[in-house]
Amino acid sequence: AQKVTQAQTEISVVEKEDVTLDCVYETRDTTYYLFWYKQPPSGELVFLIRRNSFDEQNEISGRYSWNFQKSTSSFNFTITASQVVDSAVYFCALSSTGGFKTIFGAGTRLFVKA
Amino acid sequence: GAVVSQHPSRVICKSGTSVKIECRSLDFQATTMFWYRQFPKQSLMLMATSNEGSKATYEQGVEKDKFLINHASLTLSTLTVTSAHPEDSSFYICSARSSGNTIYFGEGSWLTVV
Numbered sequence: 695a696q697k698v699t700q701a702q703t704e705i706s707v708v709e710k711e712d713v714t715l716d717c718v719y720e721t722r723d724t725t726y727y728l729f730w731y732k733q734p735p736s737g738e739l740v741f742l743i744r745r746n747s748f749d750e751q752n753e754i755s756g757r758y759s760w761n762f763q764k765s766t767s768s769f770n771f772t773i774t775a776s777q778v779v780d781s782a783v784y785f786c787a788l789s790s791t792g793g794f795k796t797i798f799g800a801g802t803r804l805f806v807k808a
Numbered sequence: 809g810a811v812v813s814q815h816p817s818r819v820i821c822k823s824g825t826s827v828k829i830e831c832r833s834l835d836f837q838a839t840t841m842f843w844y845r846q847f848p849k850q851s852l853m854l855m856a857t858s859n860e861g862s863k864a865t866y867e868q869g870v871e872k873d874k875f876l877i878n879h880a881s882l883t884l885s886t887l888t889v890t891s892a893h894p895e896d897s898s899f900y901i902c903s904a905r906s907s908g909n910t911i912y913f914g915e916g917s918w919l920t921v922v
Binding site for chain 2: 729731737738739741744785789791794795796797798799800801803
């Protein structure tokens with residue numbers, strides 16, 4: 695069975711702080727994809743990143759960075775110098791390369807205060 | 809880039825009536841589409857997998873007679889909530905898989921049953 699765990703339900707930080715959102719996953723598949731999505735209050739899902747299970751390189755995109763560690767089945771997301779506009783719910787997700795069903799974690803609600 | 813569009817974005821219907829939500833892939837063909845439901849402050853839960861030209865595969869606990877899914881073409885899947893009740897009020901969101909196995913999400917549809 696596949697499972698995604700986001701243990702942090704809510705995080706509150708002050709603007710300009712760095713914040714890391716944790717994601718731990720479980721799968722028996724050898725090939726899979728991991729994702730992070732942002733969901734602002736309006737509801738739409740904003741795609742942030744997709745990572746293939748064979749690619750363990752960390753990635754940086756502006757203030758965003760991701761740390762993928764297969765050994766610990768984790769795919770953590772760090773926002774550097776957070777801004778108020780980063781306030782949203784962030785979902786980590788896992789997709790098998792077979793059926794491509796995407797399983798979402800419970801989400802982490804991030805509040806960034808000015 | 810590829811876009812998945814949902815319509816309507818918001819709908820209010822009376823209890824006991826049926827409502828249809830459309831999911832369209834605008835510039836690619838999607839052999840597989842997925843439907844999710846999200847209750848307030850909860851995660852996205854997969855309802856069903858829709859394959860073009862065949863019956864949808866429903867997740868455990870999802871009533872197939874209540875949530876009718878039709879995937880009549882490579883660019884359109886519809887979700888019909890039959891005999892809607894207030895407890896069906898939710899955020900419904902679809903995703904579509906491209907031939908390159910990339911998943912794209914629609915903007916979501918807010919359903920309120922009164």
